[in-house]
Amino acid sequence: MKNASSSMRGPLGFVLLMIVAVLAIRAIAGGGVAPAPEMFDLEVSYEDAAARAAQSGKPVLVFATADWCGPCQTFKRGALKDKSVIAFATENTEPVYLDVDVDGELAQQFGVQGIPAMMIVRDGQVVDRVVGVKTAPALLAWMGSAVESERSK
Helix, strand or coil: CCCHHHHCCCHHHHHHHHHHHHHHHHHHHCCCCCCCCCCCCCCCCHHHHHHHHHHHCCCEEEEEECCCCHHHHHHHHCHHHCHHHHHHHHHHCEEEEEECCCCHHHHHHCCCCCCCEEEEEECCEEEEEEECCCCHHHHHHHHHHHHHHHHCC
C-alpha cells in the first residue's frame, strides 16, 4: 500500500507543485490585471481626447495595452503609477487609454505592432512613440522630449 508521501511524488504531486509555484509567482509579481493608471479616464475615448486636444493645444498621449499582456501589467504597476509621470502627462497631454482588444481598428490606424506602447498624437497622426516597459525616469524623458518637440512645431 502506498503512503501519502509516495503518491505525492507522481504526476499529481507535480501538478500540485506547479499550481502552488504559479500562484506564488503571481502573488509576488502582483498577479492579475493591473488597474488602469489614474491619468487615464476609461470613459474618455480617443475622439474625446482629440477634441480636448484641439481645444487645449496639447497633444494626445495614447497608451496602447491589453489585459493579457504581462509587460503591460508591469508597466501599469510601475512607471505609469509614478506621481511625476502622472503629473506630467495630465498637465501636458490629453491622455487616453487604448485597449487593443476593444479598439483594434484604432490600434491598427496608429500602427501598433507591439505593446505596451505610448504614442504622442497630433491631428490624428502619431508623431512619436515608445514601445515596451520603461522606468519612470525614461518615460518622463521621452514624454518631455516628445511634447517639447510638438510645442516647437
